[in-house]
Structure formats: structure tokens, C-alpha cells
Amino acid sequence: MSAPSTEVNILSPEAVRDPYTYFAPIRRDRPVLWDPRYKSWLLTSHEMVTRGLKDERFSSDRIAPFIQHKLSGPDVDPLVRQVFDVLSDWMVFQDEPGHRRLRSLVSKAFTPRSITLMEDRIRQLSNELIGEIDVSREFDLIEAFSYPLPAMVMADMLGVPLADRDRFKHWSEGIGAVVSGELDDPDRYRRSASAMNELVSFFADLLRHYRANPADNLITALIRAREADDGLTEAEVIATCTLLLFAGHETTANLIASSMLALIRHPEQLDAFREGRVPAKTAVEEFLRFDGPGKAVVRVLADDADYGGEQLAKGQRVFLVLASANRDPAVFDDPDRLRLDRDAKQHMAFGGGAHFCLGASLARLEAATALPILARALPGVRLADRELRWQPVFLTRGLQDLWLHAGGG
């Protein structure tokens, strides 16, 4: 039986630890449910989430109303304002036609070719990072490997000089603190706004540099991206750099860590994966379905809508719970079982509709390249005797750390 809606707590310890068990009865009994605690609708079935992602009444623009309501007064910290000016240029927070324009211009720079070219570099970086791990004692895979790898890949693609890499990592963590979670807490923004502002001026300098000295990298390509006489403004190029860094960093880091966790908990599948009996690309789709990094995406209703017999009203917030859709037995056979060789293509880990993840192929490439290298480099890997701590947030799913023993030969 489903919990009465008043008792739903999507941030309770049990929901954070295991959202799959938590949402199963809700999805079965009330796939469209009002959550009074967070004043939002929860869509949890694969059918409802798919429908919502394609519905133009579900607006992605959460920034403009926030600026209008909460940041228009005279006493608003200009640092916080500036952060929201940057965020309002992120395509993920825009509706059509602005979203289409930005996405199509950015796609001219962030091409399949530019992504494929990264494969050797991902392999090299993975081997280097593993080489630096002291395998004689327990280590945190997130700190040593899964967190730095995607930041270094993105820094490489953008054209961030080697000397600036450490600062870059620090800022990328700063943006995470600004954007993750809910847009309800101006104080949190004030606390982390300085990291975002430093990053913005860092990218502004890089932009000036590559305008004068074009090179084979993403920043130069973003400067050049044009359609007819329309190109990205300087503010849009900078905002897009911060978006790519944010969107591509923690998500991919979380995928690498949760995939290793899933493998270690299923030793026979770890063996099959390590020996190449399951193609890495197939396995990555199952990792994304089974315990992917995106728990939910947010929309705001631009109009009234009737979903599953419920009346959703204009202005209300909706959480489309990807994690629950990915375990829907109506679509996936035996959904709570990890089966690396299953056809998981219908998973929703990258969202869907117009905002389908722009970096999906980069994320797939990073995971499919790095995970086999990790699995082979750590033949006797096992979990250290520590509690698993998941980040207490609703939109994303990630471990705070993942302590491992490399184990013997």
C-alpha cells in the first residue's frame, strides 16, 4: 500500500539511501502524487515521466521566476545576482525558442568528433590516476579517481591550461554547491557565489586569450559557433563553459563510483565485466538504469494539465523521478536485478525530450573507457568496512565517498 501523501518524505534517510525501494509502492499505487512537504507533484512511473518530459506545458525555466520574485529587491547581494545572470544563460533552464537556439549553437562546438577524439586521453588519464593510488591501504575511489577524471577531461576539452587545473577543480566543486538541490535558499547561494564568480572571470580571461590565439579546443569552437548572423554572446560562451563543467563533472563522477559499487556487490558480474564477456557499452547502459546519477529533474507547469486523473495546476512544481522510472516493472523485467547484458536502452538516466543530456555520449565514453581499466587494475577489490554515505539531496544521487581495498592479486 502506498504511504499517505502527507507522510511522503523524499529526503528521509531511507529515501536517500534506497530511493528504489522507497518509490516502488508510490509508483505502483499513485504514480502521480502531490507531495505537501515540498509542495510538488511527484511523477514516478516510466509512462508518466516519459510523457512529462515531452510535454511543452512542463517548463524548464526556474530561473527567471526566481530572479523576479526573490532577487529583485535593492538589498540583494550583487554577487548572488551575478550568479543568477550566469544561470539564466544555461540552456537547461530555458524553454523554446531560446533553448533551441543555444543548444544548436553549442552543438556546433560540442560535436561527436570532438568527443570521440577524447578516448585515448580518457584512457591515459585513467591509467595515470590509478597509478597514483596507494593500493597497499584503503582508499576513497571518489577522491582518487572518479572525481578528478571528468574534471580533467572537461578541462582538456575546453582548453584550460595545465597550470590552472587545481583551481579549476576547486571552482567546479563550487558550482556544484550553487546549483545542486533546490532553488529555494538564497543564503546557500551567497555562501558559494564567490566560487562561481571567480570561475566566470577565469573563463572571461581564457575567452580573451583564445579569441586572440585560436586553438583546437571547445572554447575556440564556441567563439566560432554561428548560424547565419547569429552567434553566442560572450556572456553565453562563459555561461556555457560553466554549464558543461557542472553538468559533466559530478554526474559522471557519480556514475563511475556507483557502477564500481554495483560491480563489487555482484562479484560474478564483476568477473564477466573484467574479462570482457559483457561489452562495456552494454554494461554502462545497465549501470545508468540500475543506479544512475540523476534521481529527478524539475519542471514548473506553464499551464494546467491532467495527469493520471490528477489536476496539475499552472505554477506548480513537478519532480519527474527518473530513478523510479528506471525500475518500473512495466518496462524492465525484474527491474531490481543488475543484469549487465540486458537491453536497458529505455532507461531515463539522461532525461528525455528537448533537454535530453547533451553530454550523454561523452559520459558514456568516459564510463565505458574508465570502468574496464579500473576493474582490471583492481583484481581483488572489495568494500572497506565503512558505512556508505549518500548525498542527502533529491535531484542527484551520489556517494559522498567510496572506500575500497584493492585486495591481493
Ligand code: HEM
Ligand atoms: C552520467 C553522466 C550524466 C548524467 C546522468 C546526465 C544527466 C542529465 C540529465 C538528466 C539532463 C536533463 C536535465 C533536464 O531535463 O532538466 C541533462 C542535461 C544536460 N547535460 Fe547531462 N548528464 C551527464 C553527463 C553530462 C556530460 C558529461 C555533459 C557535458 C560535458 C553534460 C551536459 C549536459 C547539458 C549541456 C545538458 C542540458 C541540455 C539541454 O538543456 O538541452 N551531461 N544531463
